[in-house]
Amino acid sequence: MNLILLGGPGAGKGTQAKKLIDKYQIPQISTGDILRAAVKEGTEMGRKAKEFMDAGKLVPDEVVIGIVEDRLKQPDCTKGFILDGFPRTVPQAQALDGALAKMGSRIDHVVSIDVDEEALVTRLTGRRTCKNAACGQMFHVKFTPPKKEGVCDKCGSELYLRDDDNETTVRSRLTTYNQATAPLIGYYAAKALVRPIAGVGSIDDIFNKIVGILGGGGHTCACGR
Ligand code: AP5
Ligand code: MG
Secondary structure, eight states: OEEEEEESTTSSHHHHHHHHHHHHOOOEEEHHHHHHHHHHHTOHHHHHHHHHHHTTOOOOHHHHHHHHHHHHTSGGGTTOEEEESOOOSHHHHHHHHHHHHHTTOOOOEEEEEEOOHHHHHHHHHTEEEESOTTTOOEEETTTBOOSSTTBOTTTOOBEEOOTTOSHHHHHHHHHHIIIIITHHHHHHHTTTOEEEEEOOSOHHHHHHHHHHHHOSOSOOOTTOO
């Protein structure tokens, strides 16, 4: 199953993707996580990307398209994938369609998670993220606090506030989303792929709504199908 999670910054794409990995046994491809790893490593690409990320702007299409095309060729994507934060522009969506067609594949579902803007600002300015990239679990100081302040429940690593989770950058990210990414809802609606869901309520309720759209799936058969 090839899935795209669409939604504004803080809509819950990462939170839901982490639960969907367990349910469907397919990998999450988060361009934001890949870019943050490049920033941390201090690569040339990471240095350039950081300027855009800190300003709440999009990293140029050719950079992220190249990242995703390479990632989709990895063997763990053969059973499917969850795209989180990609595509974010119509040219990215067109490039994705082209890359998948070459591989004899296509997108099966686009779930668009809707949350109003002020709720998104509250979610992001209160978010705390696990520093361990292999874990990357998200918490919220009010809505989903960790058992011990500043410490990840899952792996025990330190939690941090992302550089782009300050109110000024969050507002800029929202503007970018409305201008560049929201048109993708129309792009995928024209292909009859988009399923909007309300992204407010408990994380489990939202997860159940997504699973209701995607179907049971999972890894039930010992033969691997
Ligand atoms: P990226 O990392 O993709 O950030 P984003 O899209 O802004 O999304 P977030 O990760 O902030 O939010 P989320 O939807 O994952 O929410 P989460 O589940 O954490 O991109 C960062 C930057 O990289 C971009 O600005 C851009 O510069 C660059 N970039 C990335 N991809 C790119 C691309 N394709 N093209 C160009 N540039 C690109 O949840 C948020 C918080 O809410 C958490 O605290 C969580 O605990 C809480 N929460 C979740 N669900 C609920 C709920 N139901 N109720 C209450 N709280 C909840
Ligand atoms: Mg995320």
